[in-house]
Amino acid sequence: xxxxxxxxxLHCGGCVGSCPKNAIYLNDFVLEFNSDCINCGxxxxxxxxxxxxxx
Amino acid sequence: MKTYTCDAVIVGAGPGGSMAAKYCAQxxxxxxxxxxxxxxxxxxxxxxxxxxxxxxxxxxKPDSTWIRADMKGAIIKSTKGxxxxxxxxxxxxxxxxxxxxxxxxxxxxxxxxxxxAKIMMRTSCTGIIxxxxxxxxxxxxxxxxxxxxxxxxxxxxDGYESQVGRWAGIDxxxxxxxxxxxxxxxxxxxxITPDYCEFVIGSAAPGGxxxxxxxxxxVANVGIGVAGHLCKKGADAKYYLDKWIAEDPRFKxxxxxxxxxxxxxxxxxxxSAVDDNIVLxxxxxxxxxxxxGGGICHAxxxxxxxxQVLSECNKTGDFxxxxxQPYEKRWRDRMEDKLFRNWMAKEKLAxxxxxxxDDIIKMVKTSEISNVTVYNLLxxxxxxxxxxxxxxxxxI
Numbered sequence: 001x002x003x004x005x006x007x008x009x010l011h012c013g014g015c016v017g018s019c020p021k022n023a024i025y026l027n028d029f030v031l032e033f034n035s036d037c038i039n040c041g042x043x044x045x046x047x048x049x050x051x052x053x054x055x
Numbered sequence: 056m057k058t059y060t061c062d063a064v065i066v067g068a069g070p071g072g073s074m075a076a077k078y079c080a081q082x083x084x085x086x087x088x089x090x091x092x093x094x095x096x097x098x099x100x101x102x103x104x105x106x107x108x109x110x111x112x113x114x115x116k117p118d119s120t121w122i123r124a125d126m127k128g129a130i131i132k133s134t135k136g137x138x139x140x141x142x143x144x145x146x147x148x149x150x151x152x153x154x155x156x157x158x159x160x161x162x163x164x165x166x167x168x169x170x171x172a173k174i175m176m177r178t179s180c181t182g183i184i185x186x187x188x189x190x191x192x193x194x195x196x197x198x199x200x201x202x203x204x205x206x207x208x209x210x211x212x213d214g215y216e217s218q219v220g221r222w223a224g225i226d227x228x229x230x231x232x233x234x235x236x237x238x239x240x241x242x243x244x245x246x247i248t249p250d251y252c253e254f255v256i257g258s259a260a261p262g263g264x265x266x267x268x269x270x271x272x273x274v275a276n277v278g279i280g281v282a283g284h285l286c287k288k289g290a291d292a293k294y295y296l297d298k299w300i301a302e303d304p305r306f307k308x309x310x311x312x313x314x315x316x317x318x319x320x321x322x323x324x325x326x327s328a329v330d331d332n333i334v335l336x337x338x339x340x341x342x343x344x345x346x347x348g349g350g351i352c353h354a355x356x357x358x359x360x361x362x363q364v365l366s367e368c369n370k371t372g373d374f375x376x377x378x379x380q381p382y383e384k385r386w387r388d389r390m391e392d393k394l395f396r397n398w399m400a401k402e403k404l405a406x407x408x409x410x411x412x413d414d415i416i417k418m419v420k421t422s423e424i425s426n427v428t429v430y431n432l433l434x435x436x437x438x439x440x441x442x443x444x445x446x447x448x449x450x451i
Contacts, residue, residue, distance in 0.1 A: 012100055012316030014236055017215040020228050026216065027179075028092075042231060046283040048238040048292035048316045 082366020
């Protein structure tokens with residue numbers, strides 16, 4: 001599972017467009033991960049401010 | 056459920072979406088342009104630097120309301136500190152403006168509205184509607200209410216997120232090596248060279264570059280793009296940008312007024328940006344310059360092409376993949392070679408060490424290139440460092 005640090009996230013949507021499963025949705029200031037997430041960690045690696053972590 | 060009906064529904068009121076909306080409406084189509092956010096052009100996800108050469112091509116007149124600064128040239132710097140100053144006399148139309156993107160985007164949306172497009176704010180696409188396998192519109196949420204927008208054709212202008220195309224079955228997935236993640240600060244109180252855009256390449260920004268784009272006296276967009284797969288373990292874009300700023304005395308008294316993130320694709324565009332009853336434009340179609348990360352001019356061009364081609368298709372009502380091929384042809388004829396060449400150059404640049412980059416900048420400084428463009432720079436590099444352009448020398 002991917003956890004979002006909401007205090008760090010800049011809502012840039014970068015993870016959304018980089019997700020190979022199209023499993024992330026940016027709803028204004030909230031990132032939503034759906035069940036298609038395969039926990040690959042690409043979003044974690046690319047986040048410019050390290051707001052995402054694998055748990 | 057509330058249902059709207061139109062000829063074309065356009066998802067995203069960025070430059071690509073607004074241009075598509077304008078040209079569809081001018082072509083006599085009934086157009087709905089939807090925008091997820093509460094304000095067009097904000098929050099900013101852009102470094103705001105553009106060249107001037109393409110504006111005329113897409114019918115945009117430079118306007119002082121959205122031009123923040125007129126650049127006299129560019130400064131290219133290696134991580135080791137070698138600097139090459141490029142003046143307008145040499146750089147011609149490659150030098151450009153620093154925009155107020157939030158005003159630029161609104162001006163383009165206003166043009167679309169003036170042409171007859173309807174704009175629905177705070178309306179986000181949530182899916183594609185198909186009937187008997189055919190795309191017949193989109194599902195959306197508008198001010199919290201679930202709605203349907205029925206249309207003959209969908210234009211996906213949803214930017215880097217590029218979800219609409221994927222919902223419609225077009226694979227817009229990027230390879231890790233074709234993604235740059237970016238962070239930018241709007242900084243004040245900094246001792247920068249006004250009127251010059253600055254680019255720093257090399258290990259300071261693995262697989263990308265650092266930019267300083269002036270936004271007036273002592274204020275600039277200071278940002279970085281990096282390729283995730285080339286970054287040190289545990290280091291993100293912010294790490295590299297903060298490190299560079301801390302080591303440059305010009306930023307000693309600098310303060311940050313705004314922080315923004317954003318990603319760019321660095322591939323040469325999708326294999327196909329159309330399918331039956333759907334067209335992708337701009338960032339959503341991954342049509343971005345892989346070297347500069349510049350997307351505005353590509354979005355405006357593809358938006359215009361899409362609007363013009365769709366207006367033609369509307370005369371017969373045929374929006375099949377086959378009928379949409381003129382759009383594919385137009386953007387490819389205009390941009391594909393350059394996108395591919397710059398993609399190859401980007402791949403090579405990412406493998407060069409700081410010494411080689413420093414040598415190349417020194418070589419360019421002493422060379423007599425009278426008209427500096429990426430193309431002419433690559434030509435000069437080809438002569439002195441043929442290895443750097445190995446594999447795509449035919450395109451130079």
